[in-house]
Amino acid sequence: MDKLVVHGGSPLDGPLTVGGSKNTALPLMAATLLAEGTSRITNVPDLRDVRTFSNVIRVAGPAVTFDAGTHTLTLDAATVNHPVAPYELVKKMRASFYMLGALMGRCGEAKVSLPGGCAWGPRPVDLHIKGMEAFGAEIELEEGYVQASAPGGRLDGGSFRLEPSSVGATINLLLGAVRARGGSRIENAAREPDVVRFGEALRDMGAQIDGLGTDTIEIQGVDRLEPTSFRNTPDRIELGTYMLMAATAAEPGRPVEIREGTHEHLGQDFKDCFAETGVDVEYTPETVTVTRPEHLRPVSIETAPYPGFPTDLQAQWTVLLALADGTATVTDTIYDDRFKHVPELQRLGIDISVEGNTATVEGGNPIKGAQVMSTDLRAGVSLVMAGMIADGTTHVLRVYHLDRGYEDLEGKLRRAGIDIHREEYEEFEEPARETVS
Ligand code: EPZ
Numbered sequence: 365m366d367k368l369v370v371h372g373g374s375p376l377d378g379p380l381t382v383g384g385s386k387n388t389a390l391p392l393m394a395a396t397l398l399a400e401g402t403s404r405i406t407n408v409p410d411l412r413d414v415r416t417f418s419n420v421i422r423v424a425g426p427a428v429t430f431d432a433g434t435h436t437l438t439l440d441a442a443t444v445n446h447p448v449a450p451y452e453l454v455k456k457m458r459a460s461f462y463m464l465g466a467l468m469g470r471c472g473e474a475k476v477s478l479p480g481g482c483a484w485g486p487r488p489v490d491l492h493i494k495g496m497e498a499f500g501a502e503i504e505l506e507e508g509y510v511q512a513s514a515p516g517g518r519l520d521g522g523s524f525r526l527e528p529s530s531v532g533a534t535i536n537l538l539l540g541a542v543r544a545r546g547g548s549r550i551e552n553a554a555r556e557p558d559v560v561r562f563g564e565a566l567r568d569m570g571a572q573i574d575g576l577g578t579d580t581i582e583i584q585g586v587d588r589l590e591p592t593s594f595r596n597t598p599d600r601i602e603l604g605t606y607m608l609m610a611a612t613a614a615e616p617g618r619p620v621e622i623r624e625g626t627h628e629h630l631g632q633d634f635k636d637c638f639a640e641t642g643v644d645v646e647y648t649p650e651t652v653t654v655t656r657p658e659h660l661r662p663v664s665i666e667t668a669p670y671p672g673f674p675t676d677l678q679a680q681w682t683v684l685l686a687l688a689d690g691t692a693t694v695t696d697t698i699y700d701d702r703f704k705h706v707p708e709l710q711r712l713g714i715d716i717s718v719e720g721n722t723a724t725v726e727g728g729n730p731i732k733g734a735q736v737m738s739t740d741l742r743a744g745v746s747l748v749m750a751g752m753i754a755d756g757t758t759h760v761l762r763v764y765h766l767d768r769g770y771e772d773l774e775g776k777l778r779r780a781g782i783d784i785h786r787e788e789y790e791e792f793e794e795p796a797r798e799t800v801s
Pocket residue numbers: 387390458459486487488489490491492493527528529530531532533554558675676698699741742769
């Protein structure tokens with residue numbers, strides 16, 4: 365098992381470079397199954413989730429090759445002859461559930477495992493299933509699998525309203541609708557940049573879609589889609605994470621440059637809150653330059669679907685509040701209980717408490733290094749952030765969570781001035797109990 369060892373106190377100088385987006389690459393990979401032939405996706409991050417999804421896709425028949433050196437994925441979907449996504453793989457990554465829409469769109473049938481539980485409370489896929497039924501699928505749940513089929517081998521299309529708005533369900537319904545017999549409409553659709561870029565790729569393949577980026581998407585099904593070559597977007601959550609690292613771990617007054625991110629994808633709410641903390645930030649088409657102030661203002665945030673404040677940046681925001689002069693809150697309206705990082709941040713001395721879906725942070729407490737445990741991707745990176753500003757050494761355990769969403773995090777941070785390295789360790793095993801005779 366790997367951990368990251370962070371020696372606090374060395375300032376972040378930069379520059380940092382943003383890689384390709386995980387949450388856009390995954391639906392792009394699913395989209396390639398809708399065309400008979402070979403598609404290529406560039407700027408794909410070398411992440412555990414990309415490798416897991418490549419394995420899921422291979423089970424269905426396509427050939428998938430990933431060149432980590434050039435960040436290029438090549439998918440040959442001439443053959444999709446086994447429309448199944450097995451539990452063993454789906455349980456590793458929820459987004460594997462995109463195979464439902466991809467296989468329904470390509471084969472008119474699918475057997476896809478339900479994703480299983482999540483640490484943050486219920487994350488159902490009921491909207492994905494009900495939406496697919498509204499588009500004409502016949503669905504049964506059997507032994508933990510969704511068994512779906514389209515009468516006559518092809519979905520009809522239809523209309524469905526998402527409540528709440530859902531990134532994953534919007535993506536799955538688009539995958540099902542683009543090759544349906546008739547037209548479809550998705551109401552209260554997700555407007556996240558990941559969804560828009562994915563929809564643009566489908567259009568490049570020949571799909572007829574209107575309303576991307578709005579809350580109503582109209583699709584006219586077509587008989588065939590063509591393979592394509594497509595450039596993945598930069599990762600907006602990685603960009604936001606680096607901006608928050610610069611605002612907390614850089615020397616006050618010393619600008620840190622972050623390259624190759626698309627700041628428009630952060631959403632206006634995040635940008636407004638970030639500026640309100642007193643950080644100086646400069647946006648150009650290629651770079652974001654962040655200068656930490658002597659004093660950070662405590663700014664409370666509330667997450668919301670795009671263009672609202674991203675839930676995937678709230679854990680990192682709590683660390684900024686730990687350095688701010690005063691008290692502020694973080695409320696997550698997307699997930700009930702996405703605060704698994706809180707007890708770990710408390711171990712580092714941060715004064716933070718949770719009630720319902722709101723965390724309250726009292727800034728200014730001394731932060732001291734300790735052993736802490738990652739529980740998921742964004743919680744894990746908030747622990748690395750806290751370790752960068754702590755006194756002494758922080759050991760962030762179970763970094764396999766971070767490897768799911770940040771490519772070479774410790775390498776990028778080390779090249780930007782942080783004293784951090786990866787080490788193997790043994791998880792503590794219960795000593796064998798002495799049998800008392
Ligand atoms: C995507 O998850 C992202 N994952 C998540 O990022 C992100 O947190 C989330 O969108 C919100 O922005 C990927 O893109 C792979 P949702 P997704 O469906 O699609 C409820 C990360 O750190 N809901 O938009 O699973 C759901 O419970 C990950 O990179 C239903 O009730 O999120 C949640 O409360 C973590 N029924 C809300 O909608 C459904 O059928 C939004 O979830 C579907 C969702």
